[in-house]
Amino acid sequence: MALQDIRQRSGYLFLAVVLAQIILISAQVNSRTGVPVLESVTFGIFAEVQRTASAVFSSVRHVWSGYVGLRQAKSENEDLRRQLADAQIQLQEQRALADRSRSLEALLQLRDSSTLQTTAAEIIGDAAAPDFRTMTIDKGTNDGLRPDMAVIAPAGVVGRVVVPSARAAKVQLLVDRNAAAGALIARSRAQGVVVGQGDERLRLEYVSEVADVVTGDLVVTSGIDGIFPKGFVIGRIESVEKAGGMYKRIVVKPAVDFRSLEDVLVVLTPPAAREAEGHTE
Numbered sequence: 226m227a228l229q230d231i232r233q234r235s236g237y238l239f240l241a242v243v244l245a246q247i248i249l250i251s252a253q254v255n256s257r258t259g260v261p262v263l264e265s266v267t268f269g270i271f272a273e274v275q276r277t278a279s280a281v282f283s284s285v286r287h288v289w290s291g292y293v294g295l296r297q298a299k300s301e302n303e304d305l306r307r308q309l310a311d312a313q314i315q316l317q318e319q320r321a322l323a324d325r326s327r328s329l330e331a332l333l334q335l336r337d338s339s340t341l342q343t344t345a346a347e348i349i350g351d352a353a354a355p356d357f358r359t360m361t362i363d364k365g366t367n368d369g370l371r372p373d374m375a376v377i378a379p380a381g382v383v384g385r386v387v388v389p390s391a392r393a394a395k396v397q398l399l400v401d402r403n404a405a406a407g408a409l410i411a412r413s414r415a416q417g418v419v420v421g422q423g424d425e426r427l428r429l430e431y432v433s434e435v436a437d438v439v440t441g442d443l444v445v446t447s448g449i450d451g452i453f454p455k456g457f458v459i460g461r462i463e464s465v466e467k468a469g470g471m472y473k474r475i476v477v478k479p480a481v482d483f484r485s486l487e488d489v490l491v492v493l494t495p496p497a498a499r500e501a502e503g504h505t506e
Contacts, residue, residue: 361393366389383483415438426477
């Protein structure tokens with residue numbers, strides 16, 4: 226085994242000497258261009274290394290540039306989305322202000338056209354239970370409100386004040402199950418009483434079987450209840466059926482959309498003063 230190792234080492238040494246000789250000869254021998262062969266070979270090798278490194282660097286730079294550009298585009302898109310969201314919010318605010326302005330304008334026209342003393346109020350809350358149809362307004366006893374004062378809107382009758390506090394009041398809507406109001410048919414002057422059903426409809430009761438009532442008739446307040454001023458719109462007849470007794474079964478669709486109310490008028494003029502005005506006229 227020792228002799229074999231010596232022979233392998235001698236072979237390696239011989240190859241090293243031969244390679245060194247080739248390198249020395251290459252360094253001394255020039256190519257056709259006058260450049261030493263060793264330098265030419267070395268340059269070629271290093272040139273390929275540089276070419277490869279340059280290609281890798283170029284690819285990395287391209288990828289990095291794409292990444293930076295993508296981040297910038299993403300940031301710009303986020304800015305555009307925020308600007309669009311802000312614009313949409315501003316548009317909604319402007320639309321809400323326009324709707325509120327129209328609502329207040331209609332309320333102002335109703336107040337100016339009425340001879341009754343009224344005060345405007347904003348709705349600040351609704352009843353949580355559907356069986357008790359009430360709402361809360363931002364005016365109370367400090368503003369002259371008292372129980373059983375009528376509450377109206379440009380479209381018609383809303384309800385009555387039931388529980389006033391110093392700076393707010395609870396209003397029972399006309400569609401509440403416990404609410405009622407004297408009513409009459411504007412066309413035929415047939416009288417009755419509208420009663421709330423808890424939903425978005427009213428019943429017109431105590432109307433004679435022989436009374437002239439048809440679908441589409443306008444129903445207004447009669448004033449006999451001492452709460453609601455006479456002549457204010459309640460709604461229109463939606464259906465008329467014979468009940469088989471002395472009275473008809475009549476359903477009334479309210480003129481007021483209670484789900485979209487924002488502002489109302491509270492009638493401050495007491496019933497006695499209203500009756501006195503009616504007799505004077």
